[in-house]
Amino acid sequence: MPKDGGIGAATPRREDVRFLTGNGKYTDDINVRGQAYVHFLRSDIAHAKINGIDTSEAEKMDGVIRVFTGADFEAVGSIPCGWQVTDRHGEAMQEPRHPVLAHGKVRHVGDPICAIVAETYEAARDAAEAIDLDLEELPAVVDMKEAVKDGAPKVHDELTSNLCYDWGFVEDNRAAVDEAIKNAHHVTTLELVNNRLVANPMEPRVAVGDYDRSDEEHTLYTTSQNPHVIRLLMGAFVLGIPEHKLRVVAPDVGGGFGTKIFHYAEEAFVTFAAKELNRPVKWTASRSEAFMSDAHGRDHITKIELALDKDNNFTALRTETYANMGAYLSTFAPSVPTWLHGTLMAGNYKTPLIYVNVKAVFTNTVPVDAYRGAGRPEATFQLERVVDKAARELGVDPIALRRQNFITEFPYATPVAVEYDTGDYNATMDKLTEIADLSGFEARRKESEARGKLRGLGLNCYIEACGIAPSNLVGQLGARAGLYDAATVRVNATGSISVMVGAHSHGQGHETAFPQVVADMIGIDASQIDIVHGDTARTPFGMGTYGSRSLAVCGSAMVKATEKIINKAKKIAAHLLEASDEDIELADGQFTVAGTDKSVAWGDVTLAAYVPHNYPLEDIEPGLEETAFYDPANFTYPSGAYACEVEVDPDTGKVTIERFAAADDFGNIINPMIVSGQVHGGLAQGIGQALLENCAYDEDGQILSASYMDYAMPRADDVPFYSVDHSCQTPCTHNPLGVKGCGEAGAIGSPPSVVNAVLDALNAAGHDVPHLDMPLTPSKVWDAMNKGA
């Protein structure tokens, strides 16, 4: 049984109280004395030459302080990209300049052209209407395959083409894979689209820049998942501000899902303008603006081929993917379709030969970058769809086909350069069979049929790579940063503790879960421990929260720092107890001399550290504060098996999710309540992708889904109660907590089972539908049932 409030306890979240009473402090709740407001005038044309900008009328208007244009940023750096991919031929990717405000050209609808700073938002917005823009419209490229054709209009005139890179992985496997596919007994081929999504955290982005002339220090308050990364990128690459003069604060953040990882132009603008104008400057995005300026997600077109031998063993896999980068390279964009996607193409299967080709393409659309799962949902979707299609083509049971090809021995080195440390894919499949009540499906199908509905069952497995990642490895792969994390454990004289962490909590409940670990290690009540995060001035340099890495990487740093604390505290206790260090045991907050009843309490030891009257000053320093940096040895590899049951209305094509079950292996678990919540949220996003969400562009590059009127967010009545289980646990072997990460699994694992379920319903009803692209809207499903009608 977990100790109350310790590891494994479903402790209610302490942060909830402030959120439930309206006392959360989000960036938009921060107003700095004397602040001005900025409104960005954004392009409503996808691709145009800027022939002139006349701001004279606007600048004369009441309340307007200044209008900035691209010319004001000529001496300022480009918004940097944090990852450089090397292509099949050993060449670096093409990397265009990304100015803070558009200069010379606009390249997507939403590209900021002018920044109007005024006394109020209203004045800034009114002034925007008085700006005279002379834009010469150019032909836009939206379709990726068109964009890479010779003679296509170029998004960036200074580049040789719209091809950012042509990546092959593993290039040395290419010939062997081609050969294996040519000679295969059976090849299943599938062409599919992974639809463009918008992350849509409910809190739109906000940035407030402040500059203190007395100490020449900049402060940026921003809606970020990783304030240290923003400080690094913006300080070093864009504005040239040394770290010690730049503080980045990300207070309560209303969801991120990846899109708040990246450094955005608006952050650089408010920081720059605050000094320039000697006034704090605030920007709050509207939702429509968020649709045009937050980095989007997914948007891949893929052809995948799976080769099987006569016994249905997978023998080779080949994919070709076009990945949309949008108009500029967002912070981690190049890594998503490559290292976060290609390396996962083995999935849960022992396919011996794999070749992945990815062409990353510039188009006149909003930049695309990591969105919950980032590359891994795209890998999982292709793989689990093609396996399902193969099962249908071969007339074999889709579960049996998967099981037959499962990796069963660990550690397992895949042909795509990663080594899975642990896993048990049969165990999660067994668990799924139980919690999804798969044996009851046929009866439920009959019952649906009796009501005139088509019922389908779809399932899939997934594997993901979390806890990114060993810094020396990602450095070789092109990352321009390390990916360690850090924690400082500060023990106060009375024994209470502040843990300053590099991770950032924006819904994940770190303020509750992290203290559970420290409480368990020391044996004190978790209420004595507080987590401090989200402020570069108060926390050690950590890389933030994304890729399900907080506990696996930052949590490990916290464990290491706490171990250092315990070691030092034991020395102090030994001194107080007049015993030797090795004989001291710590349990339940008491230091005891082994085999005796001599003991001293945690609080007495911490007090001695700060009031060192009776203290081994010749051996150790006073005080009790330790920092640890932790660089992971490998990724972690959560895995699982998911099942979805749908009903399709044959008259309307409407799909209803009737049941959804998820059996995950996250390794060890700190707070099962929070873990379930993470899975639920991911499932809704995956179901959203499969049935509802799509960010559509027309051929001129107009964004057609730029509000909640035309981008279908999942609502409460679009989803069911989910059945989730994480009792299958193969602990990670290389981090001290044995944890793997759970933040993205739901979004990675759910789209294929939803699509597989709908196709099962249609095919079982006699419609021959080999594939449908997401989202499976009623009209798309109806059309599939009424082909030729």
Next chain:
Amino acid sequence: MTQVSMTVNGKAVSGDAEGRTLLVQFLRETLNLTGTHVGCDTSQCGACVVHVNGKAVKSCAIFAAEVEGAEVTTIEGMANADGSLSKVQQAFQDHHGLQCGFCTPGMVMSATALLGENPNPSEAEIRAYLEGNICRCTGYHNIVKSIMAAAGQDTSKIAAE
């Protein structure tokens, strides 16, 4: 600018508002009640729900001047008089009905209004009622469960945690 007066969370308040000042702006910027959030500009997300004369209203879709003289309750006014969480607030904490907390004030206001109208709603009724409240974090599972629990229903049979 005109002067607008109303009662907010039981206190008489007044402040200047332009004709175009939305109630949510008045609450956030003039009264510094920042618990009410803005998540969209098309009246779709429900992050801004407050009660006006006891009814759930999207405060982004109504001008401050329109509620002249009204009784307004915001999330800051929902806790019990002794400062403890209300039944709905407590159920959200007990059942992990929130993650980032951004949609939460609107969810609590909507859920409280629902239970006022319908003290024992079914799962389907709850899901239908939340049509105008978007949450991107929770997948709604624990929100629906929290509301069922706040209504006094047994939620122990609902799948998993």
